[in-house]
C-alpha cells in the first residue's frame with residue numbers, strides 16, 4: 058500500500074474568474090494503490106540530453122553522473138542582475154536561443170526565470186526559479202533567487218539545496234546589505250561562492266577598490282580570474298589574468314550571442330589610456346593579489362572574481378566556462394543516517410513547494426534535491442516523517458515554468474514532484490534502509506501580521522483553500538486560534554511585500570478578492586521548554602495564543618516586554634524565534 062504522486066489534468070479550463078475556485082475538492086489526488094503499478098514509459102521530446110550511462114554499469118554510473126552535476130544559486134541584493142545573468146547563462150548554454158528581458162516592452166520576450174505574472178509586471182523576482190540545462194558535458198541545476206528581503210525565506214530555503222553560490226555585485230554599488238546577509242548564510246552553510254561583478258558597461262567603482270571592499274566587508278580573499286578592459290562606455294572586454302589574453306567584444310543587442318575575438322592588450326582597437334591602466338592594475342594584482350586556489354575556494358576562504366555585463370553579454374561565456382569547471386560536484390549534507398552522494402541508494406529532501414505554476418493545471422509542485430543514489434521514475438520511497446511509502450510517478454525537470462518528464466535523475470539534480478498535499482518543506486524521502494533524515498529547513502518568525510477580509514462572503518471556502526495552499530508553499534505563514542479553528546486565521550509574513558503578493562495571487566489563482574486588515578502584532582514565538590510555561594500562558598487572558606500549521610503553540614505579541622515578563626515568571630519556559638524542527 059502506498060501513496061502515488063501524480064498530476065491530474067483539469068477538465069474545466071484555466072484558473073480564472075469564477076471557474077477557478079472549483080478548488081474546493083482535492084485537485085490533485087493521492088491515490089492509495091493496493092498493488093504498486095509501474096507507470097508506462099512515455100516519450101518526451103522535451104527531456105534533456107540522454108544520460109551518459111547507457112553502456113555503463115549502475116555502480117559506475119553513479120560516480121560518472123554525480124561528478125558531472127553542478128547545483129548552484131544566484132544570490133545578491135535586489136537589482137544586481139541575477140535574473141538577467143540567469144537568462145544569459147541559458148543563452149550561452151544553448152538552452153534558449155534568444156534572451157528575454159526582465160522588463161520587456163510589449164512585443165518582446167520576458168526573462169525565462171521571472172515567469173510569474175506579478176514578477177513580469179514589476180520587473181522583480183518574487184520566487185526562486187529552478188533551471189536545469191546542459192553545458193560542456195555537465196548538467197547544471199541553477200536557481201535564480203529573489204533579492205528582496207521580504208522574500209528572503211525563499212532564498213534561504215534554496216541555499217539549503219545547493220552546493221555553490223554565484224554572488225552578484227553591482228559595479229556601481231559595491232557590496233550591498235542583502236548581499237552581505239546572503240553571503241553570511243553561505244558561510245554558515247559552508248557553501249563556496251563565486252563572484253561576478255556586473256554592470257561594467259556603466260561607470261562604477263574602481264575595480265581595485267571594489268576588491269578591497271569585498272575583502273573587508275565579507276572577510277574573504279578575492280582571487281581575480283579576469284579583469285575589465287575599460288569601464289562604462291569604454292568597457293570593451295575582459296582580460297584573463299593568467300594568460301593575459303583579452304576577450305574583445307563586438308557590439309550586440311544582448312538578446313543573442315555576442316561575437317568576441319581573442320587578442321592582446323597591444324591591440325590598437327583598445328585605447329592606449331585603457332591598456333596602460335589595465336597593465337598597471339594587473340601588475341599590482343600580481344604583486345599583491347592571490348591566485349585562484351581550488352582548495353581555498355571550496356573551503357569558503359577564497360572567492361574567484363569575474364567581471365562583465367549581463368546585459369550586453371560581455372564576460373558571460375568566460376564566466377560560464379570557468380564556473381562549470383570550478384564549482385563543486387554534489388556534496389554530502391548533515392542529517393541522521395545521511396548518505397554520501399555516490400551511495401547507490403536514493404535519498405533526497407524537499408526544499409521548496411510551489412502551487413499553480415501552470416494555470417492550466419491546478420498543481421502543486423514539490424521540489425526535491427537528490428542527495429544520493431539514482432532516482433527513477435515510478436520508484437517507491439519512504440517519507441521519513443510518516444514512514445509512508447510514496448510512489449514518485451511523474452517527476453519533472455524544470456526550465457523555470459517549462460517542464461519535461463524525467464526518467465532518471467542523479468545526485469545534485471532538482472526534480473519537481475506533483476504533490477497532492479502530502480509533502481512538506483524539509484521532508485526527506487529515501488529508498489532502502491536504514492532510515493535517512495536530512496537536517497531540516499527552518500522557518501523564521503514573521504514580523505508582520507494581518508487577517509484577510511473578503512469582499513464576497515460566499516468565497517470563504519475558496520479563500521480558505523488559497524490560504525492553505527499558499528501557506529504550504531511557504532508564501533505566507535498561517536496561525537489559527539484554537540477556539541475558532543481555521544475560520545479566520547492570522548497571517549504572518551517576514552516582509553510587507555509578501556502580503557501584496559498573497560492578495561494578488563489569491564485574486565489571480567483563486568478568483569478571490571480580499572483585503573488585508575493589518576494587525577498590531579510584531580512578534581511571534583514558538584512556545585517550548587517546560588510544559589508549565591504553556592499552561593501559564595493558557596491560564597491568562599492577556600496573551601494571544603495561536604497554533605502554527607503543525608498545531609504547535611505560538612504566542613503573538615506587539616512588543617518584547619510581555620514575552621520577557623513570561624520568561625521571568627516561568628524559569629523552564631523557552632520561546633523560539635526559529636521554528637523548532
Ligand SMILES: Nc1nc2c(ncn2[C@@H]2O[C@H](COP(=O)(O)OP(=O)(O)OP(=O)(O)O)[C@@H](O)[C@H]2O)c(=O)[nH]1
Pocket residue numbers: 133134135136137138139140141142159160180181182183202203204205255256257258259365366367368369
Ligand atoms: N546596465 C546594465 N544593466 C543591467 C545589467 N544587468 C542587469 N541590468 C538591469 O538591472 C535591472 C535589474 O536586473 P534583474 O536581472 O532583474 O536583477 P535581479 O538581481 O534579478 O533583481 P531581483 O530578482 O528583483 O532581486 C534590470 O533593469 C536589468 O535590465 C548590466 O549588465 N548592465
Ligand SMILES: [Mg+2]
Pocket residue numbers: 139140141181182201202203204
Ligand atoms: Mg531577479
